[in-house]
Amino acid sequence: MPEGDDWAAGWQRLQQEVGREFDERPVTFSADRVEAGAIRRYLEPLEFDCPLHYDRDVAIAHGYAHIVVPTSALPTFAMAPMWRPGEVLFGSDDRDAQPTSTPITGILTGLEPATSGYFATNYDVEYFDSAVVGDRLARHGAKLVACEPKETKVGRGAFLTWQSQIVNERLDVVARLQTTFFRYKPR
C-alpha cells in the first residue's frame, strides 16, 4: 500500500471495478442441511426464546414447514465449512496462528492492497422467503457495490460493500444482502 498521503491510491484499482460481479463460481451449497440443534445453539448466546426457532409444532401452526432459521442466522447457515476432509488447517502451534483457510475472510479479489485487518460493519438485507430445518442454503454472488477508502481510528483502509444472495436448493432467493467490510492496515 502506498504510504503517506497516497495511501488511498492503492484502492483505485478496486474502485474502478465498482459494479463488477466477482463471483463466477457455480452455486455451492453449505456442507450441511439446516439442523434443529444448530439453530438451538444459535439462540443460546442471544437467550432468544422464540418457539418458531425451536418448536416444530409452533412453527407449523404459524405456516412454516418446520423449525425456522432466524433471519439473522441465514449467513451462518449458508456459510462454507471451516474444514473439508483432507485439508490441514492448523500447521503451527504458534499461540495466535490462524487457520490456513477460513470462509469468513470476506471477499478478496487480488486487486486490493495488502491489509491484515478486517471486520464487517454494515448489513442491509431484504428477506424474500424463510429457511427451515432440512433446507440447504448457498450464498452466491459478489457484486462490488462500493469501495470507499477511509482512515479510521483503527487504521487506513477501505469500506467495501458487496451484494450477494442466499438461495435454497430450489434456487429461490431467500435473502439479498449488502454487506460492508472495513479492510485495513492497523496502526
Next chain:
Amino acid sequence: MANEQRFWDDVQQGQDIAPLAFPLTVYRLVMAAGANRDFNAIHHNPEVARASGASDIYANTLLLQGMWERAARGFIGLAGVIRRQSGFRMRSFSVPGETVVVKGRVQRKWRDGDLGFVELAMWSENRSGVSVGPGSIVATLPLRRRL
C-alpha cells in the same frame, strides 16, 4: 417471549419497543462465535483484537444483528414476519465489561392489500452512546380483520 400476539391495527406510530439489555462477557462472545460460526480472532482473542486496533475482543455483527432480531421479534410476535433490515451499521466496538441495550420505536405503519407493515427504527447503545445503527426493521403483522 410473551405469547400474546400483537396486531397491526393496534400498533401506534411512535410506540417504543421494549428495550433489551445484553451484558457482554468473554464467555458470551465465545459462545456466540461458536454458535454463529464467525471465528474471526478479533471476536475471541484479546491479543489479536488489540493488534487490530480494538481495545478488546468485540461482538461480531451476527450477534449484534441477532440482538435486533430478538428485540423486533418480541414486538411483532410469532405471526409477524421480518421483511427487511436496513441501516445496520456498527459504529463502535461492543466489548466485554459493558452492556449493549437494543432500543426501537415504531417509525411508520402502512397497509398494502391484506398485509400490514410496520417500520421499526432500531439502534443499539453501549457506554459510548449509539453503537449500532440507527437503522430499521420492516415487518408485517397480522390484521385483526381483513378489509
